[in-house]
Each structure stands twice: as structure tokens, then as C-alpha cells.
Amino acid sequence: MAVRSGEQFLEGLRDGREIWLEGERIADVTAHPKLTRMAHTLAGIYDLQVSPQYHDQMTFKSPTSGDAVALSYLVPESYEDLLRRRKALEIIAESSYGMLGRTPDYVNIQITAMRQAAHVYGRNEKMYADNLRAYHEYIREKDLCLTHAFGHPQVDRSVPISELPDPYVALGVVDTTSQGVIVRGAKLLATLAPFSDEIYAPVYRPLRAEAEEDQKYCISFAIPVDTPGLKFICRQSYDRGGSLYDYPLSGQYDEMDALAVFDDVLIPWERVFAYQDVELANYALQRVTLWRQYMQQVAVKNIAKLEFILGITHGIAEAIGINIYSHVQEKIAEIVDILETVRSYLRAAEADAGPYEGEGIWPAAEPWIAMRHWYPDAYVRVIWIVEQLAAGGLMLTPNEEDVKGPLAADIGKFYQGAAIDAPDRIRLFRLAWDLVGTQFGSRQALYERFFNGDVVQLRQRRYATYDYSRAKESVRNVMERLGDAGKSQR
Numbered sequence: 001m002a003v004r005s006g007e008q009f010l011e012g013l014r015d016g017r018e019i020w021l022e023g024e025r026i027a028d029v030t031a032h033p034k035l036t037r038m039a040h041t042l043a044g045i046y047d048l049q050v051s052p053q054y055h056d057q058m059t060f061k062s063p064t065s066g067d068a069v070a071l072s073y074l075v076p077e078s079y080e081d082l083l084r085r086r087k088a089l090e091i092i093a094e095s096s097y098g099m100l101g102r103t104p105d106y107v108n109i110q111i112t113a114m115r116q117a118a119h120v121y122g123r124n125e126k127m128y129a130d131n132l133r134a135y136h137e138y139i140r141e142k143d144l145c146l147t148h149a150f151g152h153p154q155v156d157r158s159v160p161i162s163e164l165p166d167p168y169v170a171l172g173v174v175d176t177t178s179q180g181v182i183v184r185g186a187k188l189l190a191t192l193a194p195f196s197d198e199i200y201a202p203v204y205r206p207l208r209a210e211a212e213e214d215q216k217y218c219i220s221f222a223i224p225v226d227t228p229g230l231k232f233i234c235r236q237s238y239d240r241g242g243s244l245y246d247y248p249l250s251g252q253y254d255e256m257d258a259l260a261v262f263d264d265v266l267i268p269w270e271r272v273f274a275y276q277d278v279e280l281a282n283y284a285l286q287r288v289t290l291w292r293q294y295m296q297q298v299a300v301k302n303i304a305k306l307e308f309i310l311g312i313t314h315g316i317a318e319a320i321g322i323n324i325y326s327h328v329q330e331k332i333a334e335i336v337d338i339l340e341t342v343r344s345y346l347r348a349a350e351a352d353a354g355p356y357e358g359e360g361i362w363p364a365a366e367p368w369i370a371m372r373h374w375y376p377d378a379y380v381r382v383i384w385i386v387e388q389l390a391a392g393g394l395m396l397t398p399n400e401e402d403v404k405g406p407l408a409a410d411i412g413k414f415y416q417g418a419a420i421d422a423p424d425r426i427r428l429f430r431l432a433w434d435l436v437g438t439q440f441g442s443r444q445a446l447y448e449r450f451f452n453g454d455v456v457q458l459r460q461r462r463y464a465t466y467d468y469s470r471a472k473e474s475v476r477n478v479m480e481r482l483g484d485a486g487k488s489q490r
């Protein structure tokens with residue numbers, strides 16, 4: 001079979017990649033105390049694919065090799081295919097309680113969607129479509145894990161990228177050779193980079209077709225993470241290597257984020273998906289709606305996460321006896337409603353799927369757009385409810401050493417709950433604190449707000465591109481009727 005086990009996945013990460021964390025170059029991300037637990041969490045996800053229990057639900061037969069490959073690489077041809085893919089996504093999301101946004105299925109689905117629309121990228125030069133299809137097949141058969149980085153550094157958002165203090169702050173092409181394209185500059189924000197095999201770097205924003213200097217930024221490609229000249233600068237780790245009793249989420253699910261820095265890196269021609277053709281790249285940005293596919297992973301992850309948060313919140317309410325108050329019941333019901341709303345968006349997008357561009361079918365766009373714009377605020381509300389109900393108990397919580405130390409009797413008395421003993425109550429509240437209050441928790445909230453782009457600008461685009469004809473027609477209609485009514489009264 002082509003799907004990899006966890007051990008094979010870990011072995012792939014020991015390749016001399018240049019990963020920097022807190023001032024140190026990491027020799028082996030699978031063994032470093034601040035990265036190892038996340039590496040092993042991901043390995044556990046790879047192990048699911050090869051386990052007798054889940055193998056069949058997470059794989060399909062490769063159309064080329066006949067091997068079992070991950071369902072996130074499936075080009076969906078029918079509604080049943082979407083449901084099949086959903087099941088695989090659920091197994092992965094539920095294994096981490098929705099705490100990981102960037103399990104490998106996320107970018108796998110993006111590359112699969114690009115492959116579905118490969119002809120768009122190859123409209124003017126067939127080579128780019130061929131490259132995409134070959135790349136999709138390559139990562140599918142090797143069962144690779146990808147990070148992706150769209151944007152450019154937050155240096156000055158008021159000017160075009162060509163006018164930043166250095167022409168290669170943003171990633172651009174320095175030169176081309178018979179072997180490929182040489183690029184320099186940085187890309188953000190590469191979540192999962194230390195644990196990935198490859199990085200995919202697309203064109204992100206529309207470039208100026210009339211500006212010659214923008215052409216060098218028109219480059220889309222994917223290369224191995226250990227390519228010479230490529231390094232990653234990670235943010236601080238939220239897994240400090242401490243007790244899982246104290247930090248049950250930070251200690252297992254810190255998927256890590258990094259800036260990708262390209263120092264004259266050679267991208268082989270066969271790994272280039274777009275170059276220099278600004279007009280086509282801009283068209284592809286609008287037309288190839290990758291999110292129509294990958295939002296299925298997002299919705300499934302959100303459902304797993306909301307179910308987990310609901311369980312925590314409900315548990316807290318029962319633990320300290322506040323579930324008798326009607327406002328508490330109402331707030332917990334609000335989380336239920338948000339959870340069920342996400343489920344409805346998921347089902348609507350799947351049910352209304354159809355042909356769109358190139359191969360296979362695509363989930364419907366409208367449910368995803370609405371969910372994408374609404375969910376960041378909904379998530380903030382959910383977190384606010386957790387804080388409102390758990391209140392001071394969120395932070396006034398002893399740690400594992402306290403619980404096991406000489407004050408155990410006091411702790412047993414003062415930290416017990418209405419229907420729960422002290423060690424379990426503390427465990428529950430520490431879970432809640434890691435979810436909302438630690439660095440890990442803050443990053444979760446930031447993730448939900450920004451991982452999918454900036455909702456402020458997305459909504460501006462929505463305003464500018466929405467088809468208002470039916471809305472306007474209904475007003476015109478009532479005006480005409482009123483006009484008739486007015487006439488008949490005279």
C-alpha cells in the first residue's frame with residue numbers, strides 16, 4: 001500500500017531540513033523536546049490509515065498504481081465520493097478533537113482541487129497543467145505531508161510588493177536557468193512546516209497585469225522542505241515539554257507556524273505551476289476556487305472541535321452545579337446551535353455539489369462562503385461562553401505537582417465539584433484553560449479568525465461581487481405593486 005505508517009512519516013522528517021526555533025537550529029524535529037510530541041501526534045494520524053480498523057475508510061485504490069492511497073487525494077466524482085471523503089476527514093479530526101487545523105488532508109485536498117482544474121493553469125502553456133497532474137500523482141503515491149504559504153511579510157501593507165524596502169522581501173524570481181527558476185524572499189505563514197515533507201507556495205493576491213515589475217512575483221510551485229537554501233523560522237513553541245495533566249492540548253497539538261525564507265532556491269521546472277503570466281494567475285485565483293473542496297475538511301474539523309468544546313462546557317456546568325440556572329442552559333444551547341449550523345453548512349455544500357471546472361464535482365460555493373464569513377465571530381462567542389461559565393476557576397487551578405504534593409488533602413476539599421472529585425475537576429478546568437487561556441488557546445482563536453484569509457477583506461469582495469439582481473428585483477416588484485395600488489386609489 002502507498003499510505004505511510006507513523007514510523008515511515010517520522011523517518012521522512014529526519015532529512016537535514018533547516019528549521020529554526022527560539023534561536024536554535026533543530027537537528028531532528030522528531031526528537032526535539034518542544035516538537036517531538038506534535039511530530040508523534042501526526043505520526044498517530046498516519047498510523048490510523050494503516051490500522052485494520054480505519055484503513056478501508058481512509059483510503060481508495062490509486063487509479064495509476066492500484067495501491068491504497070489517502071482519500072484526501074480523491075477527485076470526487078459523485079455525492080457518495082464526497083461522503084466517503086468526509087468519513088476519512090472525520091476520523092482524522094476526531095482523533096485530535098478538532099485541535100489541529102492543518103492535518104495533512106487540508107493541503108492534500110487543495111492540490112487535488114488544483115489538479116481538477118489543471119487545464120486552467122495550462123491554458124497558455126500546457127506544461128503547467130502537466131506539472132500539476134504529475135505532482136498530484138507524486139504526492140498521492142508517496143503519501144506526503146504538505147505545508148503551504150500564501151502571503152508575504154507584514155512589512156508595509158500600503159504599497160505594492162514591488163515597492164517594499166527590498167524587492168525580495170516578498171518572494172520573487174531572481175533568475176531562470178535551463179533547470180528551473182531561482183527564487184528569493186519570504187512567504188508566510190507556513191503552518192506545520194517542521195513536520196511537512198513539501199512546501200506549496202502559490203500566487204496569493206491579484207498582481208498588476210500592467211506593471212512589468214509585478215511579473216517576478218507571479219510564481220507558484222512546490223518543493224521539498226529540505227531543498228538547499230530554504231529555511232523556516234518558527235514562532236515560539238507552545239509545547240514547553242511539561243506535564244500533559246497541566247497542558248493537555250498545548251502538549252499534544254501545537255501544529256507550529258513558521259516563516260519560510262528562500263535564499264536563491266532553485267525550483268525545478270517540473271515543480272512550477274505558474275510563472276510570469278499575471279493575467280492568467282489572476283484569472284486562476286478567481287476561477288479555481290480551491291476552498292470549495294478544502295472547506296469540507298474545515299467544516300468537519302469545526303464540528304469535531306465544537307463537540308469537544310460543548311463536552312467541556314457541559315461538564316463544567318455540571319461539575320460546579322451551575323447547570324440549574326436558565327441563562328447557563330441558554331448559553332450551552334447557543335454552542336449547540338453553532339455546532340448544528342456548521343453541520344448544516346457542510347450538508348448543504350455537499351448536497352448541492354455539481355460539475356464546475358475540469359474534473360469531478362465541487363461542493364456548492366454559497367454555504368462555504370457564508371460559513372467562512374460567519375464562523376470566526378461564532379467561535380469568539382463560543383470561547384466567550386466558556387469563559388463566562390468557567391469564570392475564575394479557569395485560572396485558579398492547581399497543577400499536577402500541587403495535586404500530588406503535601407497539600408493534597410486541602411486540594412481534595414477545596415477543588416472538588418458538585419458531582420466530581422478534585423483531581424477530575426482540576427483536569428477538566430485545565431483542559432478549558434488550555435483551550436481558551438494559554439498561548440495555545442489564544443492561537444486557536446487567532447487561527448479561526450485568520451487561517452482562511454482576512455474576513456474583513458473577504459466580505460469587501462463579497463459586497464463587490466454578489467449578484468444582487470434578485471434582491472433588487474423584489475424591491476422593484478413591490479414598488480410596482482405599490483404604484484398600481486396608488487393608481488387604483490385615485
Ligand SMILES: Cc1cc2nc3c(=O)[nH]c(=O)nc-3n(C[C@H](O)[C@H](O)[C@H](O)COP(=O)(O)OP(=O)(O)OC[C@H]3O[C@@H](n4cnc5c(N)ncnc54)[C@H](O)[C@@H]3O)c2cc1C
Nearest residue numbers: 148149150151157188189190191446447450451453454456
Ligand atoms: C494561526 C494561523 C495560521 C495560519 N496558517 C497559514 C498557512 O498555513 N498558510 C498560509 O498561507 N497562511 C496561513 N495563515 C495566514 C493567514 O492567511 C493570514 O493571517 C491572513 O490572510 C491575514 O494576513 P496577515 O496576517 O498578513 O494580515 P494583514 O494582511 O497584514 O492584515 C492586518 C490587518 O490589516 C488589514 N488590511 C491589510 N491589508 C488590507 C487591505 N488591502 N485592505 C483592507 N484592510 C487591509 C486587515 O483587515 C487586518 O485587519 C495563518 C494565520 C494564522 C493566524
